[in-house]
Ligand SMILES: Cc1cc2nc3c(=O)[nH]c(=O)nc-3n(C[C@H](O)[C@H](O)[C@H](O)COP(=O)(O)OP(=O)(O)OC[C@H]3O[C@@H](n4cnc5c(N)ncnc54)[C@H](O)[C@@H]3O)c2cc1C
């Protein structure tokens with residue numbers, strides 16, 4: 001029975017597992033992640049006040065609860081385990097590691113304090129252990145550079161007030177911090193005119209519901225003749241005539257970022273240009289939401305360079321790339337689902353022709369040579385965590401949750417690991433079913 | 435009476451729900467399951483009862499996997515007057531266009547003559563109900579209603 005390791009328990013990894021098992025129930029699938037918790041950006045990217053979207057994780061829980069997929073946490077590819085080790089242990093390896101590094105604004109002044117990437121900010125608000133200690137600096141006046149959906153998430157969280165977070169899992173420590181910073185003025189800028197902006201119109205419509213926010217538009221005239229465009233319609237419908245407002249939000253279109261300046265090492269103004277016009281905005285902080293880096297020197301670039309089919313994610317028979325790690329940091333959860341189905345079809349086809357197995361160096365496989373699968377991992381790594389460990393974390397988070405919230409996430413890696421390893425004194429290991 | 439489960443989905447919730455309904459019905463019924471994406475309106479069958487599960491996206495729009503079906507139905511104008519269906523919607527009440535995808539799909543089927551059995555039922559991703567807790571009784575109820583109708587004809 002072919003053994004498959006999927007590295008990365010985000011939506012792509014989970015959808016690949018789901019699609020593989022739809023094609024062939026007998027496959028033995030393990031999903032590995034560097035964290036003791038699964039679901040990647042569903043847990044750590046999707047906004048805390050979009051619980052409906054996060055609910056897709058119920059499908060992924062099925063994999064572990066009913067379909068025999070094993071979750072193996074606390075294993076980092078490139079640190080705890082090498083790609084060669086994995087390929088020796090499994091017939092098929094799928095890398096679905098995501099791409100989480102914010103693309104930097106390559107401008108004079110970019111090293112000033114008070115400039116944070118939207119990926120880091122949203123990971124912090126979502127209680128990602130990597131970012132738990134990195135409390136973003138905010139202040140009264142925040143400039144957001146970028147107008148995609150992630151920028152809209154950041155804007156919405158900054159502009160909301162406490163009761164608006166009912167039903168979310170944004171920890172009260174974050175709302176306290178945001179309120180404490182006194183965020184009152186937010187400028188959100190993009191290079192494109194409104195009719196070419198990157199956000200989905202529903203993201204803007206959602207903002208219109210915030211009754212304490214007064215909106216203003218700059219550069220909407222660049223969209224003359226595009227009144228029918230849903231994005232233009234959405235921004236022009238934002239309430240501008242709000243007598244009593246605690247927050248001012250200005251959408252500015254057509255502005256190219258030029259430079260950042262600061263005082264005592266901390267950002268205090270951001271400058272933009274539009275044709276001959278220049279705009280200087282004084283601010284206390286800048287959040288850049290201009291996407292994620294697609295080039296990480298090393299593994300990903302090397303694998304893509306030798307890939308047989310970059311689009312589908314075939315490096316060679318037996319090694320595949322999926323999700324953002326394959327196609328770059330673009331695309332939604334539904335996009336990853338469709339791509340995962342194509343990839344799974346390809347993997348199963350490769351397995352059927354016997355091509356996907358026995359490619360690894362040194363391992364005597366040949367006919368009937370069974371690969372050890374997770375047994376090889378468990379033997380060498382005593383501190384792996386399992387799905388039951390995640391369930392203990394989940395239960396603890398649900399139990400700790402306070403009024404108006406649906407969960408109180410644990411942000412600290414040590415506590416997560418302690419919970420994941422709880423019942424057995426000492427390290428927990430995933431059981432093998434042999 | 436055969437049963438055809440059909441789903442329109444983007445992130446797969448409607449598909450999973452259909453699989454749950456299929457498992458629930460499998461012992462007592464002849465059940466088939468398909469993505470609306472793989473179905474032509476002309477494939478629908480008068481001797482079959484259709485249970486449709488459909489989510490909502492964009493601005494109250496159909497999910498991607500239901501769109502080609504809806505487009506074909508609009509352009510081909512397929513006569514569905516011999517077809518019976520019931521529909522269950524997946525949505526999220528934080529959107530103003532709450533569950534309008536399934537509403538639109540139902541209206542489109544009815545416009546082309548299909549007979550809707552029972553009211554549309556809906557699920558809210560922001561609510562505390564599990565979709566299957568609503569959808570399994572929904573399926574049983576609509577099948578019972580449909581059985582009477584099929585028996586009459
Ligand atoms: C802030 C934000 C909000 C978003 N909101 C939405 C939304 O509302 N709706 C929507 O459809 N899409 C949204 N997206 C897009 C969506 O999150 C992505 O399309 C999707 O998560 C990509 O999935 P993935 O599995 O490829 O990567 P990821 O979700 O990033 O998963 C990668 C996984 O790999 C693990 N990993 C990384 N490195 C290693 C390693 N070396 N060893 C082991 N494991 C490793 C990580 O821990 C992680 O679990 C959002 C994205 C962001 C950034």
Ligand SMILES: Cc1cc2nc3c(=O)[nH]c(=O)nc-3n(C[C@H](O)[C@H](O)[C@H](O)COP(=O)(O)O)c2cc1C
Pocket residue numbers: 052053202442443444445446447448449488489490491492493494495497524525526527529530531532533534559
């Ligand atoms: C981008 C996006 C837009 C959505 N728009 C709506 C909407 O307009 N109305 C609604 O009721 N639900 C909306 N939803 C909620 C989905 O319909 C709901 O999450 C459903 O469970 C998804 O089912 P599926 O996985 O089968 O597509 C939206 C969800 C997302 C992610």
